[in-house]
Every structure is written in C-alpha cells, then in structure tokens.
Amino acid sequence: MATPSERAAKPATIRDVAAAAAVSIGTASKALNGRGRLRDETRDRVLAAAERLGFRPNPLAQGLLAGRTYTVGLVTGDSYGRFSIPVMLGAEDALGSGQISVFLCDTRDDPIRERHYVDRLLARRVEGVIVTGRRTEPRPSIGRDLPVPVVYAMTRSADESDISIIPDDEGGGALATRHLLATGRTRIGHVTGPERFQAARDRARGLSTALAQAGLEPAGELLFGQWSEEWGRQAADILLHAAPDVDAVFCGSDQIARGVAETLREAGRRVPDDVALVGFDNWEPMALGCRPPLTTVDMNLGEIGRLAARHLLDAIAGRPAPGGVLTVPATLVPRASTRRST
Amino acid sequence: MATPSERAAKPATIRDVAAAAAVSIGTASKALNGRGRLRDETRDRVLAAAERLGFRPNPLAQGLLAGRTYTVGLVTGDSYGRFSIPVMLGAEDALGSGQISVFLCDTRDDPIRERHYVDRLLARRVEGVIVTGRRTEPRPSIGRDLPVPVVYAMTRSADESDISIIPDDEGGGALATRHLLATGRTRIGHVTGPERFQAARDRARGLSTALAQAGLEPAGELLFGQWSEEWGRQAADILLHAAPDVDAVFCGSDQIARGVAETLREAGRRVPDDVALVGFDNWEPMALGCRPPLTTVDMNLGEIGRLAARHLLDAIAGRPAPGGVLTVPATLVPRASTRRST
DNA sequence: GCGATGCGAGAAAAGGGTTTCCCAACAGCT
DNA sequence: AGCTGTTGGGAAACCCTTTTCTCGCATCGC
Numbered sequence: 001m002a003t004p005s006e007r008a009a010k011p012a013t014i015r016d017v018a019a020a021a022a023v024s025i026g027t028a029s030k031a032l033n034g035r036g037r038l039r040d041e042t043r044d045r046v047l048a049a050a051e052r053l054g055f056r057p058n059p060l061a062q063g064l065l066a067g068r069t070y071t072v073g074l075v076t077g078d079s080y081g082r083f084s085i086p087v088m089l090g091a092e093d094a095l096g097s098g099q100i101s102v103f104l105c106d107t108r109d110d111p112i113r114e115r116h117y118v119d120r121l122l123a124r125r126v127e128g129v130i131v132t133g134r135r136t137e138p139r140p141s142i143g144r145d146l147p148v149p150v151v152y153a154m155t156r157s158a159d160e161s162d163i164s165i166i167p168d169d170e171g172g173g174a175l176a177t178r179h180l181l182a183t184g185r186t187r188i189g190h191v192t193g194p195e196r197f198q199a200a201r202d203r204a205r206g207l208s209t210a211l212a213q214a215g216l217e218p219a220g221e222l223l224f225g226q227w228s229e230e231w232g233r234q235a236a237d238i239l240l241h242a243a244p245d246v247d248a249v250f251c252g253s254d255q256i257a258r259g260v261a262e263t264l265r266e267a268g269r270r271v272p273d274d275v276a277l278v279g280f281d282n283w284e285p286m287a288l289g290c291r292p293p294l295t296t297v298d299m300n301l302g303e304i305g306r307l308a309a310r311h312l313l314d315a316i317a318g319r320p321a322p323g324g325v326l327t328v329p330a331t332l333v334p335r336a337s338t339r340r341s342t
Numbered sequence: 343m344a345t346p347s348e349r350a351a352k353p354a355t356i357r358d359v360a361a362a363a364a365v366s367i368g369t370a371s372k373a374l375n376g377r378g379r380l381r382d383e384t385r386d387r388v389l390a391a392a393e394r395l396g397f398r399p400n401p402l403a404q405g406l407l408a409g410r411t412y413t414v415g416l417v418t419g420d421s422y423g424r425f426s427i428p429v430m431l432g433a434e435d436a437l438g439s440g441q442i443s444v445f446l447c448d449t450r451d452d453p454i455r456e457r458h459y460v461d462r463l464l465a466r467r468v469e470g471v472i473v474t475g476r477r478t479e480p481r482p483s484i485g486r487d488l489p490v491p492v493v494y495a496m497t498r499s500a501d502e503s504d505i506s507i508i509p510d511d512e513g514g515g516a517l518a519t520r521h522l523l524a525t526g527r528t529r530i531g532h533v534t535g536p537e538r539f540q541a542a543r544d545r546a547r548g549l550s551t552a553l554a555q556a557g558l559e560p561a562g563e564l565l566f567g568q569w570s571e572e573w574g575r576q577a578a579d580i581l582l583h584a585a586p587d588v589d590a591v592f593c594g595s596d597q598i599a600r601g602v603a604e605t606l607r608e609a610g611r612r613v614p615d616d617v618a619l620v621g622f623d624n625w626e627p628m629a630l631g632c633r634p635p636l637t638t639v640d641m642n643l644g645e646i647g648r649l650a651a652r653h654l655l656d657a658i659a660g661r662p663a664p665g666g667v668l669t670v671p672a673t674l675v676p677r678a679s680t681r682r683s684t
Numbered sequence: 685g686c687g688a689t690g691c692g693a694g695a696a697a698a699g700g701g702t703t704t705c706c707c708a709a710c711a712g713c714t
Numbered sequence: 715a716g717c718t719g720t721t722g723g724g725a726a727a728c729c730c731t732t733t734t735c736t737c738g739c740a741t742c743g744c
Contacts, residue, residue: 010409011467011489013730024694029732036733037691056465060402060411061730064699069402074446081427082627089421089448096447096459101466104416104446105438106431117438123398124443125353147353229631255631262633285424286627289571289597291604355700366724371702378703379721403700407729689742696735704727711720 012053020049032057063125071101072312073121075142077109078134082283083301087132087154090305098313100127111140118142128312131155132305136166136199149315153308154301161323163315165308167299169199172330173206176250176278176297179332181210183340185248185276187219191235191260192252195224203252203280219243227252232259240267247275248338254279254286257294261337265291277337292336304328354395362391374399405467413443414654415463417484419451420476424625425643429474429496432647440655442469453482460484470654473497474647478508478541491657495650496643503665505657507650509641511541514672515548518592518620518639521674523552525682527590527618529561533577533602534594537566542594545622549592561585569594574601582609589617590680596621596628599636603679607633619679634678646670 018028023046030036031046032055049055063069072095078084092102103121107114121129128148133139133155141159142150150157152164180188190207193200204222211218220243225231232251236259239246249264251257257279261271269275271292279287282298307328311321360370365388372378373388374397391397405411414437420426434444445463449456463471470490475481475497483501484492492499494506522530532549535542546564553560562585567573574593578601581588591606593599599621603613611617613634621629624640649670653663 014732015730025731026695026733027693030693033732036693039692042692057732058406058730059466060406061699062732064400064402064406064701064730065732067699079428079431081423081431085423085427088446089423092446092448101462102446104430104434104444106434119398120443124401255627258631285597289600356702357700367701368703368725369723372723375702378723381722384722399702400700403729404702405729406700406731407702409729686744687742688744689740691740692738694735694737696733698732698734699730702728704725706723706725708723709721711718713718714716 011058012050012055014055014057016053017046017050017055020053021046069125069127070099071103071124071126072128072130072316073103073105073118073124073126074130074132075105075107075114075117075121076132077107077114078132079106079108080134083134083154084132086301087305087308090302091130091132091153091309092305093302094306094309095313100313109134114142118146122147127316130305130308130312131157132308135197136169137197149312149320151308151312151315153304156325159323163311163321163323164325165304165311166325166327167199167301167304168327168329169202170206170209171327172280172297172299173203173250174210175206175330175332176280177207177210179295179334179338180248180250180276180278181214181216183272183276183338186214186216187243187246188216188248188250189219189223189239189243189246190250190252191223191225191232191239191256193224193227193256200224200252207250219246219248227255229255229259229262232256232261233263234259236260236263236267240264240269248277249275250278252280254281254283254290254294254296257296257337258286258290261290261294272337272339279337282333287333287335290337292339295335295338296333298331298333300328300331353400354392354397356397356399358395359388359392359397362395363388411467411469412441413445413466413468414470414472414658415445415447415460415466415468416472416474417447417449417456417459417463418474419449419456420474421448421450422476425476425496426474428643429647429650432644433472433474433495433651434647435644436648436651437655442655451476456484460488464489469658472647472650472654473499474650477539478511479539491654491662493650493654493657495646498667501665505653505663505665506667507646507653508667508669509541509643509646510669510671511544512548512551513669514622514639514641515545515592516552517548517672517674518622518637519549519552521637521676521680522590522592522618522620523556523558525614525618525680528556528558529585529588530558530590530592531561531565531581531585531588532592532594533565533567533574533581533598535566535569535598542566545594561588561590569597571597571601571604574598574603575605576601578602578605578609582606582611590619591617592620594622596623596625596632596636596638599638599679600628600632603632603636614679614681621679624675629675629677632679634681637677637680638675640673640675642670642673 018025031043105117138158141157156164223235279294279296282296287294360367373385447459480500483499498506565577621636621638624638629636
C-alpha cells in the first residue's frame with residue numbers, strides 16, 4: 001500500500017536538477033528558460049539532467065514570483081447544464097489553448113454559495129471570472145468592484161457596466177422566420193415560453209419584425225406559455241382553432257416544437273407538407289428524435305463561451321472592453337420539418 | 343470605470359497586516375492561525391487589522407510551503423455532457439466542501455488532448471485526478487504510475503488496478519423488472535441499445551435474472567439496436583408482431599422508451615393500461631415530455647461523482663482503496679407509464 | 685604588459701506565508 | 715536577592731523559482 005509519500009515521490013525541484021548538473025540553481029534556471037548567456041555545454045548538461053529527473057517547474061512558485069496564477073474561475077448555476085455546458089466547454093477551449101486553467105464552481109443557483117465560491121476563487125488569486133447561467137435573464141452582478149475582470153456568458157448582469165455575452169435571440173427569430181418565408185410559407189404561428197422571459201420576447205420580436213418586412217402578420221396570437229412539450233401540445237390545439245389555415249409554426253424551443261409536432265400529426269396535418277415547423281436550441285436528442293427531424297435555430301453556445309473567454313483574456317491583458325451586452329449570431333440548422341414539399 | 347491597474351490593487355499580504363497591527367510577520371501568522379501563545383489583545387489587534395485590510399492568505403504561498411495545492415483535476419471527454427455533467431457536479435460538490443478546488447479539462451475524447459491535459463494537471467501539482475466519460479465502457483487507463491491517485495467515474499479503466507465507479511446497470515434492470523412484476527405484468531419485452539455496450543448487456547441481464555426468479559421469460563427476443571428514439575419506434579413494431587400479448591416493455595434508455603411509446607400509441611395500445619413502460623436514465627426532459635410521463639431508472643449520477651470524490655480524497659489522505667469496479671445502486675422513479683390500471 | 689571588454693556562472697533577493705527556535709521580561713518561590 | 719519557570723513575541727529558515735547583480739577569468743586591442 002503506497003503511502004502518499006511513497007507515491008508522491010516528491011517531484012524533482014530545480015535544486016535537484018542543479019545538483020545533478022553540478023551548477024548553481026540560478027544557472028539551472030537560466031538554462032531551462034533560455035535566459036542569460038551560458039556555454040552550450042552547460043546548457044545541455046542542465047537540460048539533460050532535467051530530462052532525466054522529469055523536472056517540471058512548480059507553477060505555484062512561478063506564480064508566486066510573477067504575481068500571476070494563469071487560472072480563471074468558471075461559475076455556473078446551471079445544475080442541469082444543458083445550456084451552460086457547451087458554453088463552459090467553449091470557454092475552457094479558448095482559455096486552455098492560452099495555457100490558462102479553469103476552476104469549476106457550481107453554485108446551484110444559490111446566491112450564498114455563489115458568494116462563497118467567488119470568495120474562494122479570489123483567495124486563489126484567479127485572474128478573472130466567467131459567470132454562466134441557464135437563462136439569459138438579467139441577474140444580479142456578482143460585484144462591481146472585484147479585483148479581477150468578470151464576463152457573463154449565456155446570462156446577463158443587471159449592471160450595465162458589466163460585460164455580458166448572450167445569443168442573438170431576436171436575430172435567431174428573424175432567421176427562422178425568413179427561412180419559413182423562403183420555403184413559401186405565409187401563415188406563420190408562434191408558440192413559445194413565458195412572456196416574462198426576455199429570450200421569449202426577443203425571439204417573438206424577431207418573428208414579428210421579419211414578417212412585417214414581408215408585409216405579413218403572425219397567424220393567430222403569439223402564444224406565450226411554458227417551455228415544455230405539454231405546452232406545445234396545448235398551444236398547437238389553440239392555434240389550429242384560431243388559425244386553421246396556418247402553414248408554419250415557429251417554436252421558442254425544440255421541446256415546444258415536439259409537442260406541436262405531435263398535436264399536428266394527431267390532427268392529421270402533415271409536417272412539413274401541410275405545416276412547416278422550426279424549433280429553437282438545436283438540442284440534438286430532441287430535434288433529431290422528432291418526427292420528422294426538426295429544423296431549428298442553433299445559438300452557437302460554444303462560440304458564446306469562446307467569445308467570453310477572449311474578452312476575459314483581453315481584460316486580463318489590460319485591454320478591457322467597454323461594458324454592455326454582446327450578442328452572438330444564431331445559425332439555422334435545416335432538417336426535414338421545413339423541407340419544401342415540391 | 344476602474345482601469346486595470348486600479349482594479350488590481352494588490353491584495354493585502356501578511357506583511358501589511360503585521361505592519362498595521364505593529365507586530366512581526368511571524369506573530370501575525372500565529373494570530374491568524376491560532377498557533378503559538380499570544381496575548382488576547384495582540385491576537386485581536388492582528389485579526390482586526392486583517393479584517394480591515396481584507397487579508398486572505400495567498401494559497402500559492404501556503405501550498406508552496408506545505409507541498410500541497412488543494413486542487414484536483416477533472417478530466418472529461420463528454421462534450422455533450424448529458425451523463426458526465428451530473429457526475430462532475432457531484433464530484434465538485436464533495437470536493438468543494440473539503441476546500442479542494444477543481445480544474446476542469448475537456449478532452450473531446452481525443453487521446454492526444456487527454457495526454458496533454460493530464461501533463462498540464464500534473465505540472466500544476468494537482469493532488470488527484472477524476473476521469474469521467476459519456477459511456478461506462480472500459481477505456482484505456484490514463485497511466486498506471488502517475489504520481490497522484492486517479493479515480494474513474496461513469497467510465498471504466500481497462501486496467502483492473504484502477505478504481506472505477508459506475509452505475510449498477512444490472513441492478514437497475516432488475517429494479518425495473520421487479521417494479522413491473524409488482525404491478526402485475528408478466529409478459530415483459532426489452533428494447534435496448536447496441537449489444538456491444540456492456541451497459542446494454544448488464545441491463546438486459548438484470549431483466550433476465552429478475553424474470554427467472556419469478557419463473558418467467560422475456561416476451562419476444564431481447565431487442566438490441568441503437569440508443570435512439572427511431573430504434574424504439576422500429577423495435578416496438580417488431581415486438582408487437584413477435585409477442586402481441588406483451589403487457590410491458592423495459593427500455594434501455596428514455597429515448598428508446600419514447601419511441602416505443604409512440605409506436606404503441608399508434609398501434610392502439612394504451613400506456614399504461616395495455617402496456618406498461620419503463621425507461622432508463624431519468625433524463626427529465628425526455629421522461630416528463632413523454633406521454634404519459636415515463637417511469638424510469640435513475641443512475642444517481644451525482645452520487646457516482648460524490649463517491650468518486652470521496653475515494654479520491656481518501657487516496658490523497660493516504661488511505662487508498664483497492665482497485666476495481668464499484669457500482670452505485672440505481673433508483674426507480676415511478677411515473678404514470680406504469681401506473682396500475684385499476 | 686596593461687587596461688578594457690565580454691563571457692560564463694554563482695550569490696542573493698524577492699515573492700507570501702508557516703514554523704521552529706530563541707530570547708527578553710516578568711512572576712513566583714525560597 | 716537570586717533562581718526557576720512561564721509567557722509573549724521576534725528572528726530566521728524554509729518552500730521553489732526567477733532575476734538581477736556581481737565577480738573571476740580569459741581574451742582582445744593598444
């Protein structure tokens with residue numbers, strides 16, 4: 001049974017390397033970092049010793065001296081992770097290639113835990129913080145005079161001087177709508193989540209604007225409700241009564257779209273022949289499992305994370321961007337649910 | 343708006359505290375850590391100064407001296423995150439309460455990136471590593487003579503001497519089956535994922551064993567196929583022809599179960615009155631969106647993560663567990679799809 | 685042959701905190 | 715008064731690495 005001390009056969013330090021190469025510590029450091037002037041023979045000797053001992057500089061010591069840690073904190077409240085995970089991975093990707101490591105913190109949407117974690121991150125001297133969430137609704141700032149820069153991704157700080165990066169919901173709504181128009185649909189209904197969500201309002205606005213530009217109006221009322229399949233099923237019923245001639249439905253989420261698809265099928269309307277369907281989120285298991293597979297709007301969550309990371313890196317490097325909300329364009333993912341019937 | 347230089351107002355060091363309290367650095371340290379003997383008045387004075395200056399010990403400096411970093415690495419290859427995220431959050435939860443911070447690494451299932459990240463983690467002197475995955479299939483060990491302990495969670499090392507923590511698929515299968523038996527079903531079919539997956543085989547074995555104990559056999563063949571809804575739809579057709587008197591179906595995933603539910607409904611079989619249905623995963627958006635809401639088996643992914651974290655903490659503390667595979671019991675989540683008809 | 689130059693390498697400090705060791709002062713005892 | 719014991723606090727070493735400063739020595743030019 002390996003005790004920690006056996007197992008953790010103390011990593012070699014620069015002292016060990018220096019001793020093995022019969023030089024001073026300072027010289028070893030210079031050889032390893034290519035600083036100063038050294039005889040080639042000396043340098044090679046040190047490098048060989050380092051190689052042999054498997055030497056890796058201790059980043060704690062380096063950071064201590066440089067006053068940097070090359071770490072950032074990633075604070076998420078999204079225990080389910082459906083939206084924030086792609087954002088987190090995008091951020092991790094962008095930061096990781098910059099040799100920055102990421103501390104993960106899950107606040108479970110609890111402000112107390114959040115405060116606690118932010119404190120701990122600051123104690124660890126992270127150089128920046130990214131905050132992600134499950135919704136893009138404005139949330140309280142984690143603090144306006146933190147000693148390090150903060151970027152909000154896939155969530156939005158209520159403080160206008162913070163930097164927030166969110167998907168372009170309005171643009172996504174317009175994108176979906178123009179796609180439906182391009183396939184010849186003109187009587188387009190809308191079923192979406194609760195009106196209290198800005199994302200729902202923005203997507204609806206994208207639809208209305210794009211329709212207005214084509215001289216059209218939505219078919220039936222805009223149906224705000226829940227983000228669930230069940231609401232999709234109910235709303236489709238409502239829509240079929242209010243606007244029986246509807247030939248397309250733009251839905252505020254893929255889950256809603258699945259519910260709508262089910263009711264449409266049971267009402268004898270064929271998708272896409274009679275009614276075309278567009279979802280939102282490009283949540284693949286949902287969108288691909290739908291019958292037929294669902295055309296949907298992809299928010300490019302990974303790109304949101306990457307952009308947030310780049311902004312954070314800039315701010316860390318002393319080039320802070322002005323505060324405000326930045327949006328990342330959405331992308332349309334065409335599938336069978338809007339195929340032209342020919 | 344704070345400029346970077348204003349913003350990075352050098353955190354207070356113990357020197358500052360000592361100066362403010364008019365004591366030596368050593369005394370300040372003792373006061374802050376409750377070591378040594380100090381007059382109450384002195385201790386209070388130091389604490390007050392620390393409070394006033396917002397002093398937080400620099401963990402780099404502490405770690406440097408103690409030879410510890412209080413960090414672990416979390417390596418995941420599951421870019422989608424559906425399974426590994428709950429595991430990660432469970433692990434983060436257990437580690438976080440132990441004051442250990444977690445470095446997140448996404449390998450995108452690429453062995454090169456994985457190697458790279460493990461190297462970087464070791465360079466950062468993490469005290470342990472947790473590896474998570476999207477599937478519980480055996481995977482290559484990340485290395486058997488790493489200087490720190492490693493625990494695999496929701497994935498399984500091909501090296502038997504590593505510690506792997508995975509869900510109890512067989513027990514989960516048995517649990518689902520006994521639940522169906524308890525509601526009076528006796529002709530139980532099975533639709534699941536590809537046979538090459540050990541998880542699929544184990545779940546099927548759980549079913550077969552539980553049925554055998556009741557003196558029963560599965561209805562029709564065990565239908566191995568894909569993890570998709572589409573396969574669920576196809577397989578339900580097959581099953582209805584092969585065993586028209588089937589009165590329950592246990593499915594290897596919630597997605598499959600949804601496909602099965604759809605075909606059953608279209609074939610005029612009522613769920614749960616004519617045919618009861620059990621899924622696997624307790625993937626809530628899928629299970630709750632199903633009509634009717636799906637009874638399913640929850641693998642307790644968070645618990646897998648927490649258990650992995652506890653094992654890792656034990657190993658770090660010098661109490662390594664023997665290598666091998668540990669399973670976490672699954673839980674049945676009863677919903678309408680198996681409600682007794684009465 | 686002598687000063688100037690440059691090369692190569694070591695010594696030392698810095699960075700922030702903990703811990704051990706040591707010392708001064710004071711109280712209590714005979 | 716002198717000795718012992720206790721208490722409170724300071725000095726310094728240590729962790730590991732980087733960087734600056736210094737210095738010995740050899741070479742070069744004059």
